Amino acid sequence: MDHLEQFGIVPIDSxxxxxxxxxxxxPKDKIAYLEHAGKLIxxxxxxxxxSPKVSRKTLSTELIANHLYGPSYVSLETALRYYGLIPEQVxxxxxxxxxxxxxxxxxxxxxxxxxxxxxxxxIGIKQQVENDCTFLxxxxxxxxxxxxxATPYLQIQSMVALRSxxxxxxxxxxxxxxxxxxxxxxxxxxxxxxxxxxxxLLKLLQR
Numbered sequence: 663m664d665h666l667e668q669f670g671i672v673p674i675d676s677x678x679x680x681x682x683x684x685x686x687x688x689p690k691d692k693i694a695y696l697e698h699a700g701k702l703i704x705x706x707x708x709x710x711x712x713s714p715k716v717s718r719k720t721l722s723t724e725l726i727a728n729h730l731y732g733p734s735y736v737s738l739e740t741a742l743r744y745y746g747l748i749p750e751q752v753x754x755x756x757x758x759x760x761x762x763x764x765x766x767x768x769x770x771x772x773x774x775x776x777x778x779x780x781x782x783x784x785i786g787i788k789q790q791v792e793n794d795c796t797f798l799x800x801x802x803x804x805x806x807x808x809x810x811x812a813t814p815y816l817q818i819q820s821m822v823a824l825r826s827x828x829x830x831x832x833x834x835x836x837x838x839x840x841x842x843x844x845x846x847x848x849x850x851x852x853x854x855x856x857x858x859x860x861x862x863l864l865k866l867l868q869r
Contacts, residue, residue, distance in 0.1 A: 741808075
């Protein structure tokens with residue numbers, strides 16, 4: 663078995679790799695060789711993931727997003743698409759963070775992180791288990807709130823405008839609203855960010 667296979671699809675930092683190759687005179691050169699050979703994929707400086715051709719597993723962009731920058735959780739269009747709530751394919755992996763905003767580009771995808779306050783950040787995050795890995799992702803309710811909160815210049819001031827945003831802009835599966843947890847919306851409202859717009863969303867869910 664290839665030594666790298668043990669790591670599966672979990673991102674690893676260069677310190678772990680150096681310890682794996684500590685018997686080599688120049689561990690950094692070994693890491694560079696493995697990257698050049700396509701066995702390691704560089705995610706950012708000092709962070710790698712084992713190539714699927716070695717791990718024999720499909721990479722998880724959600725798991726990678728969690729490891730690239732944190733604290734963070736996958737959200738916005740990425741989460742809505744993950745749940746099947748919007749039809750469009752998503753090519754940028756978007757996350758929310760309580761740290762400062764950040765962007766990363768690598769051969770896997772583009773990863774974008776948007777800053778929110780710490781009290782808002784902690785609401786509506788779930789641990790999702792998939793293919794033997796666990797990552798943090800917004801609940802459907804939180805992802806929808808994040809879309810409203812994090813979209814610049816979006817001010818929804820009427821129920822008509824809210825429906826138009828959901829149905830026309832997002833092409834959101836409106837039938838999913840019936841199953842949403844209103845308590846998560848209420849907690850988001852209490853943080854005060856775009857309170858009026860989120861209050862309209864709560865009203866729509868309670869109808």
